[in-house]
Amino acid sequence: MSGIGVYISLFLIFGGLVTILVYSIKGRDVDRRIIFAFVFFATATAIYYNIEFKETPTTIVKNVFDRLESLPEGSKVLISFDFDPAMKPEVFPMANAFVRHSLVKKHKLYLMSLWPQGQALMTETIEDVIKVEFPEVVYGEDYVMLGYKAGNEGVLNVIITNFRKMYPSDAHNTNIDSIPLFDDVKSAADMDIIFPIGGGKPGPKEWILFVGDPGQVPMAPGLAAVVAPLIYPYYPRQVIGLLGGVKGAAEYESVLRSKYPRFQDVPAPALSMMGPQTLAHIVILSFIVIGNITFFMKRKKANA
Amino acid sequence: MKRTVPLLITGIVGTVLIVSVLIPPAQSLGEDFSLFFDIIAVFAFFLGGGNLFRIHLKKVFHRKEDYGFSIVTLVGFLVTLTIGLFKIGNPEGISGSITAAGSGLQTIFVSIITPLSSTMYALLAFYVASASYRAFRAKNREATILLVSAFVILLGRTPLGMMLTGWIPEQFSIFQIPNLAVWIMNSANLAGQRSILIGVGLGVVAMSLRLILGMDRTYLGSDK
Amino acid sequence: MRKSTMIVTLVVVLLFIASWIFKTMTAPEVDSTFDALTQGFLVTFAAFLTLAIMSFLYQDNPFYKFAEHLYVGVSAAYAMTLGFWSTLVGNLFPRVSETLCGWFQVEFSGQHDWQFLIPPILGILLLMRLSPKGGWISRWALAFIVGTTAGLNLPRFLRSDFIEQISGTFLPLLVDWEGFGHFFSNLSLSASGQFVAILSNFVIVSGVICGLIYFFFSKEHKGAFGSASRYGIWILMITFGASFGYTVMGRISLLVGRLTFLMDDWLGIISG
Secondary structure (H helix, E strand, C coil): CHHHHHHHHHHHHHHHHHHHHHHHHCCCCCCHHHHHHHHHHHHHHHHHCCCCCCCCCCHHHHHHHHHHHHCCCCCEEEEEEECCCCCHHHHHHHHHHHHHHHHHCCCEEEEEECCHHHHHHHHHHHHHHHHHHCCCCCECCCEEEEEECCCCHHHHHHHCCCHHHHCCECCCCCEHHHCHHHCCCCCHHHCCEEEEEECCCCCHHHHHHHHHHHHCCCECCEECCCCHHHHHHHCCCCCCCCEEHHHHHHHHHHHHHHHCHHHCCCCCHHHHHHHHHHHHHHHHHHHHHHHHHHHHHHHHHHHC | CCCHHHHHHHHHHHHHHHHHHHCHHHHHHHHHHHHHHHHHHHHHHHHHHHHHHHHHHHHHHCCCCCHHHHHHHHHHHHHHHHHHHCCCCCCCCCCCCCCCCCCHHHHHHHHHHHHHHHHHHHHHHHHHHHHHHHCCCCCCHHHHHHHHHHHHHHHHCCHHHHHHHCCCCHHHHHHCHHHHHHHHHHHHHHHHHHHHHHHHHHHHHHHHHHHHCCCCCHHHCCCC | CCHHHHHHHHHHHHHHHHHHHHHHHCCCCCCCCCCHHHHHHHHHHHHHHHHHHHHHHCCCCHHHHHHHHHHHHHHHHHHHHHHHHHHHHHHHHHHHCHHHHHHHCCCCCCCCCHHHHHHHHHHHHHHHHHCCCHHHHHHHHHHHHHHHHHHHHHHHHHHHHHHHHHHHHCCCCCCCCCCHHHHHHCCCCCCCCHHHHHHHHHHHHHHHHHHHHHCCCCCCCCHHHHHHHHHHHHHHHHHHHHHHHHHHHHHHHHHHHHHHHHHHHHCCCCCC
16 A cells, blocks of 8 residues: 555655656746755655655765774764754664764763753753663663763863863763773873764864864764764865765664664664655655756747 | 943953963963853854844734745744753753753754755755756866866775776776866965965964954944 | 734644644554653644744745744754753863852863853953943953854864875876786776776876966966966866865755654655
8 A cells, every 4th residue: 555655655756757857847936845845745755654765875974883893892982962953864774873973882881962952952861762772771880871960172271181170070070080980081181982872063083183183083074964974074184084964974874783683673763764755855856856957948039 | 431431342352362361370261261262152152042032023013915824933042042951851850951852852862953954055055966967067278277176085995996996906006086176186286275374374463463453443344 | 913824823832733643643652751742742843843943945934933943042042051051060160169060060160260261251352242332352262262263173184185185196197007918908897907007197297286376366278387287277177076076965855854754754755
């Protein structure tokens, strides 16, 4: 039944696009709300029918996975939630995938944020991923929630030399000296890998400038698609790899699932998003093509 | 007093922070100044909130057009502030995490801030689609290059790219759209972004020097 | 109020109540922090706000304005609250006051760091900006912010965005070179092949140089300099095209996120 539904929906979408093409060629104006309706319908159809595709990781994503995979058990992994709900669909799956990968490898996890909204999202990760999927891990021994601090790069400038000065306590007001995870941590430079996740300011760029480069800490940013092209110049010298947008997240989820079968049944939101993403891309590409066909036909007419 | 003191503050603070990178004994001073900055940043939040409150209160007081919506802003602001500052509904109590699961602030975040913030940005998808139809034209050589590059990236970042060009043999695999997209990102995009980055980097360095040396005083505004 | 507005409002209210009742009846019982009635209300309210913002696509309307104004107020207060608890209570009070630490139940550091009275004083000066007459004094705090930003940025941008970037551009133009014989006998357009790697490095080196030439306006762009500048524009156009592609991808992801919420969390209609 759903198979037929998919084909009917696709037929309607492509039929509609052809109608728009005909309208445009005839020189009639297509109301913007019709365009909006197309994007909405195409995306909703793919979500409704849960259309999924297989993902193959690219080198730039695989580098990140391999580095975390090769670290010895008990390595220190810092994840910074530098994003808000406006970026959540793209980068939250990355954060959760990094958390899953780190904990399954028995690494020590340090969670912090440079965005106020990041702390609330961190709580969601702890409640929905760590406590549900890893009930055996112990707070303070396996992971710690440091929470949010105001001050953008000012925060980074302190933690690169002195963690305790910036974070005298964790998000639950527990003195940092009484947390076993901090027994051998003086600064952010003691981390074995850092995952700054975000797409604004402060974000991955600030982490590279203020922590990665001065502290020589391997950085693997998870980026919202809008900023991903801007971080490429730092690859491969200043970042070991990067995850760009939902596609990067889907690749990471895919490689994580293939390496660890226990994650086959846990949600992989980025992989699920690639179906709607693909259909929406097709619609937008069609609009570009239709717009240009109309443009060239009009220009030809004008020149004739 | 109005201009000399701020210029001195900027100069001293800026110099200390640069010196703290170069001379390790000054590192602690650099950390302290950064912490001062972090604490002042919170007051900047208060300034923003206070200004918002003042503007909307004025609007309500003077019964300006659409003042009813200003009441919505004020109520939302005050309710959130009260719940947040007093940690109302926090299962961990006053000493627990401000965003503890089930706390008032976390509930506001999940049920109000999340839908509002993410939908606001999701709207842009519709406008991007509309712009693609109306304005993205191959008018000249440069625009065509831009269009082709965008086209390859849009196709290459979805499984569709491989479906369309997966048949190309390994010997010519650079023409498989996903590979081409990766190549564009790692070479031409990297080169273009790097040339911009170098320019911006130099600009930031020059601007910072001008500020520290007191040559740029625009941030002080006028004395009027 | 116009009759049509009243009808629309009434329909929205009725739908809201219907959704609330339905979501209350179907609310999951396990591991939930809230009772079914509250859960039903929260999901319905989140869906209402999502649709209120989306209604702007049709045209500006009171539901959108309501949601927009609520967003502004709530977000500002949220940031203030987080800033207060995380940084003032977490970093300032333990250094300056045992009494305040007692009130807010945080551990006192054990000694008074009097220099930490400077930032709250500067902070209060910053708030003077709200006063009609004493606004000028807020410049002192502003000067501290500007000085810190300048002092922090100068060495980092110089190292990471200038020196490191230039250093990273000096790439070998002949990658894995083992002579012409080897090169031509293995010549292919494979994505992982030697030729593509050489081409990639060539594009990076020439692209960065020519991109910078394009931004150099002190010399007229003609002759060889002009050709290099034109090549620089092409590279920049590819860059902007890539950025556009990624931007579209990002915006679509956000839409997918919201629609998934509406169709799964609210309506519960996703198949499979």
